[in-house]
Amino acid sequence: MRDFHLLAQAVMNGDIKAAVAQTQAALDAGADVQELIDRGLIAAMDEVGEKFSKGLLFVPQMLRAAKTMQECMKLLQPLIKEGEVTSKGKVLIGTVKGDLHDIGKNLVSMMLEGAGFAITDLGVDVHPDKFVQKTQEIEPDIVAMSALLSTTMPAMPATIEALTRAGLRDRVKVMIGGAPVTMKYAQEINADSYAPDAGSAVTEAKKLLGID
Amino acid sequence: MGAFLPLYAPLTPEEVRQIDHTSRQVLERVGVTVYESSCLETLDAAGACVDYQTQRVRFDGDWLNAALGSAPSQFVLYSRDGQNDIHLGDGKVYFTNGGRVFRIQDSQGRGYRYTMLRHVARTAALVNQLQHINFYIVACQAHALKPETYHLNDFYQAFKHTTKHVMGGCDDLDGVKQVWELASFIAGSEDNLREKPFVSVITNPVSPLTIEAKTLRVLRFCCTHGIPVTCAPAPIAGATAPATLGGTLVQMHAEALAGVAIAQALAPGAKVLYGAVPATMDLRNMEFCLGSVEAAMMNAAAVQLAKLYNLPIYASAGVTEAKKSDIQAGCEKTLSNLLVAMAGADCIHLSAGILDSGNTISYAQYVIDNEIIGMVQRVLSGIKVDQDTLALGAIQEAGPGGNYVVQDHTVKHMLDEFFYPALCVRSNFDIWEAQGCPDMFTRASDVARQAVEGSSNPILDAALVHRIKTVFPGIEDV
Numbered sequence: 098m099r100d101f102h103l104l105a106q107a108v109m110n111g112d113i114k115a116a117v118a119q120t121q122a123a124l125d126a127g128a129d130v131q132e133l134i135d136r137g138l139i140a141a142m143d144e145v146g147e148k149f150s151k152g153l154l155f156v157p158q159m160l161r162a163a164k165t166m167q168e169c170m171k172l173l174q175p176l177i178k179e180g181e182v183t184s185k186g187k188v189l190i191g192t193v194k195g196d197l198h199d200i201g202k203n204l205v206s207m208m209l210e211g212a213g214f215a216i217t218d219l220g221v222d223v224h225p226d227k228f229v230q231k232t233q234e235i236e237p238d239i240v241a242m243s244a245l246l247s248t249t250m251p252a253m254p255a256t257i258e259a260l261t262r263a264g265l266r267d268r269v270k271v272m273i274g275g276a277p278v279t280m281k282y283a284q285e286i287n288a289d290s291y292a293p294d295a296g297s298a299v300t301e302a303k304k305l306l307g308i309d
Numbered sequence: 310m311g312a313f314l315p316l317y318a319p320l321t322p323e324e325v326r327q328i329d330h331t332s333r334q335v336l337e338r339v340g341v342t343v344y345e346s347s348c349l350e351t352l353d354a355a356g357a358c359v360d361y362q363t364q365r366v367r368f369d370g371d372w373l374n375a376a377l378g379s380a381p382s383q384f385v386l387y388s389r390d391g392q393n394d395i396h397l398g399d400g401k402v403y404f405t406n407g408g409r410v411f412r413i414q415d416s417q418g419r420g421y422r423y424t425m426l427r428h429v430a431r432t433a434a435l436v437n438q439l440q441h442i443n444f445y446i447v448a449c450q451a452h453a454l455k456p457e458t459y460h461l462n463d464f465y466q467a468f469k470h471t472t473k474h475v476m477g478g479c480d481d482l483d484g485v486k487q488v489w490e491l492a493s494f495i496a497g498s499e500d501n502l503r504e505k506p507f508v509s510v511i512t513n514p515v516s517p518l519t520i521e522a523k524t525l526r527v528l529r530f531c532c533t534h535g536i537p538v539t540c541a542p543a544p545i546a547g548a549t550a551p552a553t554l555g556g557t558l559v560q561m562h563a564e565a566l567a568g569v570a571i572a573q574a575l576a577p578g579a580k581v582l583y584g585a586v587p588a589t590m591d592l593r594n595m596e597f598c599l600g601s602v603e604a605a606m607m608n609a610a611a612v613q614l615a616k617l618y619n620l621p622i623y624a625s626a627g628v629t630e631a632k633k634s635d636i637q638a639g640c641e642k643t644l645s646n647l648l649v650a651m652a653g654a655d656c657i658h659l660s661a662g663i664l665d666s667g668n669t670i671s672y673a674q675y676v677i678d679n680e681i682i683g684m685v686q687r688v689l690s691g692i693k694v695d696q697d698t699l700a701l702g703a704i705q706e707a708g709p710g711g712n713y714v715v716q717d718h719t720v721k722h723m724l725d726e727f728f729y730p731a732l733c734v735r736s737n738f739d740i741w742e743a744q745g746c747p748d749m750f751t752r753a754s755d756v757a758r759q760a761v762e763g764s765s766n767p768i769l770d771a772a773l774v775h776r777i778k779t780v781f782p783g784i785e786d787v
Contacts, residue, residue: 155592157547195456195480197521200549204595221521247411247423247452248459248480276668277411277423277450295595 099128101137104169108141111161113168120169130176138166156296160211167213185212186238186306189231189269191219193252198245201275204295205241212299214239225252225259232265238306241298243275250277254286270305274298314400314653314689319610328555328610329617332562333370340367341514341567345522348529348571355574368570376570379577382619386444386537386656387505389495390472395444397582397621397655402689403443404646404682406436406675407628407659407667408511409478410449414664414671416754418633421669424449427787428670429463431761432662433470435675437768438760441682442661442675446511447477449670458783460484461491464508465777465784468495469769476509476658482526485510489534494780495773503535506580510536511623513584514564516544520571532572532579539623540568541584545597546607548590554607561587561607562614569620582656583620585611599628599659599666605645609652616653624649627660627678628667634674634750638664643681650685672757677749680732687728698722731756 104123107116123133145162148154188209192199199221210216217235219227223242232240240260244250253273260266272290273283283291290305292298320328340358343349343366353359355376358367368376383398395403413424432448447463454462460479467475468491479485488508496502510531514520524540531538542564544550550557565583572581587607589598598604608624615622626649631638642660649657661678662670703718713719732752734741741747769777778784 152593156595157592197515197523199515200545200597204548208595221515222523245411246409246480247450247454248456277452 099123099126099132099136101133101140104133104137105141105144108138108162108165108169109145111158111165113165116165116169117172120172124172124176130173134170134173138169142166156208160207163211163213185214185308186302187215187217187235188239188241188302189217189219189228189235189237190241191223191228191243192221192275193242193244193249193256194222194224195252196244196246196249196275197221198243198275201245201295202241202243205243205274205292205298208295208299209241209302212303214302225256228256229259229263229265232260232269233263237269239270239272239302241272241274241302243273244278245275247277250275250282253278253288257287272298272301272305313691314402315609315612315651316653316689317609317648317651318613319606319652320613325613325617328558328562328614331559332566332614333373335518335559335563336368336373336567337370338367339518340365341564342366342519343525343571344520345525348522348525348575352571352574357574366567368567373566373570376573377566377618377620379573380569380581380618380620381578382621384537384580384621385505386474386476386509387507388444388472388474389468389507393443393473395474395656398619400653402650402654402686403656404441404627404650404660404685405444405476405656405658406432406442406446406448406661406678407625407663408446408448408476410663410668410670411452412665412669413449414633414669414674416672416758418671418673418750418754423452424670425787426451426454426462426466426785430466430470430787431672432670432675433467433475435672435757435760436661437471437473439661439675439679441679441686442473443656444474444476445471446658447475448662454785456480457483458487458785461487461781461783462785464488465491465781466787468492468508469774472768474507474509476511478511478513479527481523482530485527485530485536489530489536491777491781494777495769499534506536508536509580510538511584512538512540512568513586514540514542514568516542516549516564517560518564518567520567525571528568528572529575532576532581535580537580537582538572539582539584540572541565541582541586541623542568543586543588546587546589546603547592548595548597550587552592554603554610557587557589558607558610558614561585561611565611565615566618569618581620582623583611583615583618584623585615586625586659587611596630597666598630599625600630600641600645602644604628605648608645608649608654612649612652612654621655624652624654624657625659626650626654626657627681628663630666632665632669634664634671634677634753638674639677639681639749642678643685646678646681646685647688650689672761673750673753676753676756676760677732680730680749680753683728683730693726698726
């Protein structure tokens with residue numbers, strides 16, 4: 098059995114350079130790609146996840162480790178048969194029309210990206226038509242919106258309505274967030290999911306797409 | 310009487326210079342993204358280095374100095390009755406609450422609900438009665454209020470329920486126009502308002518180093534209409550700013566100076582406050598912290614940075630992550646209010662009424678914070694030392710084994726030496742028990758209830774209210 102200890106260690110440390118070098122070295126030495134992924138990268142991320150849940154690692158360390166894994170995956174991607182390993186899913190995200198408050202939205206983007214989602218961030222004050230247009234263009238799995246103000250919250254149902262009119266509503270999952278937003282509100286406006294903070298956004302996004 | 314400020318300066322003069330120098334490098338090399346073409350043109354015409362392609366503005370040192378040079382170091386945020394004018398830059402520390410909260414805790418301290426227009430009215434009435442909260446910031450969002458007449462209504466309720474100076478956020482140009490038209494009408498004319506502005510506006514850039522078009526339009530309107538304004542950055546160390554306090558201060562200072570400089574380019578001499586709302590991120594779980602000890606330290610440091618340019622500062626303190634009026638709330642609020650006040654901030658916002666990282670207000674908390682601020686102000690007024698207070702005569706009169714209770718000296722000074730809290734429990738145990746074991750929260754809840762219910766004295770007279778409603782038909786009642 099090949100030893101992937103050093104690779105796993107580099108991923109856990111978030112040391113991109115060392116991890117990529119270890120991956121390359123393992124490939125050069127004839128390692129099996131699936132074994133490298135399972136026993137090197139995924140084993141490392143499992144341990145990262147466990148340490149994080151115990152409070153032994155902080156969020157930046159977790160995100161660094163995830164990014165390190167993604168960089169290693171770039172080397173492996175060409176060697177894997179199509180469809181075997183893909184990104185977790187595509188997420189289109191933005192703050193709704195009229196709303197400039199983007200701190201929460203940015204955190205959600207960072208966390209989702211760290212968890213392996215492909216993010217397209219439309220920024221702030223995003224018009225419903227813009228959400229629709231981009232949805233048509235990139236065909237995301239999830240459309241994520243946030244709002245902080247009572248005056249901008251109605252832009253969420255307006256955006257959902259626009260997606261429906263464009264015939265896109267059943268092709269995407271809609272996820273909403275923002276300080277005043279609640280699960281009840283999400284149900285009222287016919288969103289698919291709501292997350293109270295950035296960490297749970299990842300959990301909710303995985304749930305929506307049926308990823309464990 | 311009054312202690313010499315600052316009593317707390319977290320940075321040495323050399324460190325202040327290093328941070329300032331680095332911020333100026335940021336403004337020169339990185340610059341600020343400005344998403345508004347007419348503002349870019351104004352800045353271009355004023356001599357800033359504008360890249361239209363990237364909408365990036367860079368400020369060289371000389372240009373920045375010239376722009377900052379026209380910013381006033383002193384101006385007044387007027388009250389409507391002249392009783393609570395805020396003289397920024399006079400060396401005093403003024404406290405105010407904070408705004409745009411979306412949730413209120415009920416009076417028993419159990420449930421939470423969305424804030425409505427009536428909560429704007431009641432918090433304004435409450436602040437009007439609380440001695441140590443020097444002016445009022447429109448405290449909360451009014452859910453269910455139509456966007457088209459939103460700021461006409463939230464500011465109207467503020468004016469209707471307090472004579473203290475009113476400050477607040479405006480979402481867009483239309484909103485700030487509504488506020489200005491209403492305030493001009495109450496003032497009697499646009500000129501009256503310009504001469505004694507009793508309303509001011511809060512805007513915020515987006516950290517890092519970005520100012521949105523809507524923000525700039527509001528900023529421009531204020532600057533050209535004589536409405537005092539701040540463009541207050543709220544960088545979060547570890548998320549939207551570097552994880553080091555020094556690095557966050559560098560970025561915040563660059564953003565704050567850019568705000569002041571842009572305001573001056575839009576209207577030289579505009580009344581603008583250097584703004585500072587630095588916060589931190591708890592990187593264990595990405596939890597936003599307005600009430601962290603580091604946030605308090607950075608706000609105090611921000612005062613030093615603003616004073617390097619003799620600019621009045623809109624700083625922040627008195628915030629907590631606690632969800633209710635508990636021990637954590639008391640610790641965090643007292644620590645930051647005290648540190649930032651001791652640093653000599655001209656005005657400290659968020660200092661009253663707020664819980665839950667700026668998401669929740671509570672009437673009782675306003676009353677508790679009023680008392681904390683009273684104690685902080687007592688610290689600032691210092692220990693008076695003169696012939697009379699040294700009391701040699703009184704000591705001689707009492708002599709060994711005597712007492713001072715009925716001495717003239719005691720009667721003369723008992724009202725001017727001590728802060729008398731209204732909420733803190735000081736009675737002995739048996740009496741406290743006989744009173745039903747009150748604590749700060751139960752007492753504050755009683756005071757708040759009376760203040761909110763008993764505030765029926767009209768502040769705007771009926772005839773004026775009638776005229777306002779005729780001219781502004783969009784006004785709603787609460």
